Every structure is written in C-alpha cells, then in structure tokens.
Amino acid sequence: xxxxxxxxxxxxxxxxxxxxxxxxxxxxxxxxxxxxxxxxxxxxxxxxxxxxxxxxxxxxxxxxxxxxxxxxxxxxxxxxxxxxxxxxxxxxxxxxxxxxxxxxxxxxxxxxxxxxxxxxxxxxxxxxxxxxxxxxxxxxxxxxxxxxxxxxxxxxxxxxxxxxxxxxxxxxxxxxxxxxxxxxxxxxxxxxxxxxxxxxxxxxxxxxxxxxxxxxxxxxxxxxxxxxxxxxxxxxxxxxxxxxxxxxxxxxxxxxxxxxxxx
Numbered sequence: 099x100x101x102x103x104x105x106x107x108x109x110x111x112x113x114x115x116x117x118x119x120x121x122x123x124x125x126x127x128x129x130x131x132x133x134x135x136x137x138x139x140x141x142x143x144x145x146x147x148x149x150x151x152x153x154x155x156x157x158x159x160x161x162x163x164x165x166x167x168x169x170x171x172x173x174x175x176x177x178x179x180x181x182x183x184x185x186x187x188x189x190x191x192x193x194x195x196x197x198x199x200x201x202x203x204x205x206x207x208x209x210x211x212x213x214x215x216x217x218x219x220x221x222x223x224x225x226x227x228x229x230x231x232x233x234x235x236x237x238x239x240x241x242x243x244x245x246x247x248x249x250x251x252x253x254x255x256x257x258x259x260x261x262x263x264x265x266x267x268x269x270x271x272x273x274x275x276x277x278x279x280x281x282x283x284x285x286x287x288x289x290x291x292x293x294x295x296x297x298x299x300x301x302x303x304x305x306x307x308x309x310x311x312x313x314x315x316x317x318x319x320x321x322x323x324x325x326x327x328x329x330x331x332x333x334x335x336x337x338x339x340x341x342x343x344x345x346x347x348x349x350x351x352x353x354x355x356x357x358x359x360x361x
Contacts, residue, residue: 226297230351239307240297240298240299241286241296246294247290247292298348298350301331301348305328311327334349334353335347
C-alpha cells in the first residue's frame, strides 16, 4: 500500500509539471501574439485584417479586401470597353471610309448619276440604286415607287383594289396617246418591289413598252424608231451577278436619261 501511495504522489507531481509547462507555453504564445499586434503599424493591421480583442490578443482573419476585389473584377470589362470603342468606334469607320473613298468613290457616294449639260454645268439626276416614278408614256415605266414596302396581303381586298386602281391609271395614260392594247401591261408595272424603290425591271417588261415609247415620242415630234429604243435598253441592261446569280435587269433611270440624250 505504501508503494502505491508513492506512485500516486509521483504521478500527481508529473501532472503538475506538465500543466505548468502548458501554461508557460500558452502564456508565451499569448505574449508573442500581443507583441506582434503591438509592433504592427495601422496599415499592416488593415492589410492583414487583424482584429484586436479586448484582452489585447490579435486574431488574423486573412480576409480579402472588398474594394480591391471589386476593382480586379471590373478591370477586364473596362479594358474591353475602351479597346472595342477605339476599334469599332474610331479605327473601323475611318478605315472603311478611306477604303471606300479611295477604291470605290462612285459607289461610296451613293452611285449618283451626274450629267454635264450643254452649258458646262453639272446636275445630279438621281441614283442608280433608287427608282424614280415616270408617268409620261415617252419614258420607260418602272415599278410602282411607294417609298417603302407594303405589308398588305396579296389575298386581301384592299390589295386587290390597289392593283385595280394602278391598272386603271396606267391604261388612262396609255389611252391618252392612242394606245389601247391592254395586254401590254406587265405585272411589274402595277406592283412594287420588296423595298418599294427598286430601280430595275426585267428586259421583257422593258421590250413590251417599246411601241408605247415610240408612239408617244412620235406624237411629240421626235424621230425615233423601235430599233433605236431597243438598242438603248440593251445598253443599260445589267447581267447576272457573277454570271450565275439573279437575272438580267434594266435600269429605268439610265434608259430614260439616254432617251433624252443626256447620257
């Protein structure tokens, strides 16, 4: 029994020593943390995100600063905005304008038809790309120029009434010069194109109007034959795109200017 008591006393002494050492180490760590917190500057504390507790100890949270994170997140977006603005809003328009005015000046300026008159002055009569309304039988009729496309259904009563009014108008103009053959009014002459300003008609539609043009100009005192009108039409007939796409078409404005001797 005496030996057992001695062992218990030894164990208790060892436990006390271990507990004392733990307290010393804990105190040392505590003092080190306090010392580190005391020696850090305010900027270092903020950058390290350290909280000072009421008892003077410092706790590192290692948290990221919100403002820096926000700036880092939007920096790529701002850089893309600036770069694309310079490319698409400055360099590209300037480049396209320079190339267009250098390589394709006629097309870049609207394909305007400029005629030099007898007195030397120049006059713009229109654009090759925009149709004009000619209502005098002396000229080649083009498609109906509405200035804009229509959304009327071809099956609607309103659209049918519109076509009937156009046919009646064309017939009245033809009858005024003594031409009463109603079979010579092609569909192209009473309908508008998708854009409403198409400057072209098909060669067949142009050829169908040759007798009307000759009759009207002969009545006005001009000496012109059907062969001459056909020659003018053929001169201003445009071929297929790349030789295979689309169909041949006649530019109405160019033909009419040529019939008047302006081209």
